């Protein structure tokens with residue numbers, strides 16, 4: 001699979017977003033195209049996104065979590081997915097459980113049950129060696145959960161931070177994955193509009209943390225283009 005269209009994918013589809021905004025940055029075009037042809041997409045937001053502005057006094061982590069969940073719902077609405085299922089695991093941003101911890105096992109159980117009940121045929125996850133630790137752990141959770149469920153699913157991996165801060169060894173090895181490119185030109189404006197729903201990540205909400213996170217125009221220009229690039233891993237993955 002090099003170039004694909006959304007109807008090539010088995011449905012329903014599960015999109016795993018480490019933080020609110022990854023669903024749009026990574027696969028907003030795919031979600032919007034799926035909505036146009038009636039393909040079901042369940043979006044799973046793993047962390048609460050509460051760590052984006054740690055120095056703010058006004059915007060506490062709990063308040064940021066609420067704001068970011070609302071922004072995520074609005075982004076899904078703009079992508080046409082308002083009536084699609086979504087789940088918010090609300091793990092603490094930047095402090096995710098890791099394999100070996102009880103909380104990690106609980107999360108894998110939850111996602112595994114979701115995969116079994118919803119019978120996902122395609123699972124879209126962050127790239128396994130994305131430089132952001134939360135993204136890597138989300139790949140691990142999804143991988144462990146699907147393995148536990150015993151279901152055969154296609155894995156598509158999207159990278160968010162690899163091009164900006166990845167090390168050479170973070171990139172795919174030879175024959176590790178296949179390239180898969182989706183033409184999203186007909187919905188790229190929708191993707192940009194959906195991304196704009198994440199106002200707190202655009203520097204438009206928090207006004208007392210100058211060192212807080214802001215999505216750069218460079219990142220947006222890199223990820224909101226006429227194609228979305230995925231890597232397809234063959235199941236079972238190592």
Ligand SMILES: [Zn+2]
Pocket residue numbers: 018019022132135160
């Ligand atoms: Zn993220």
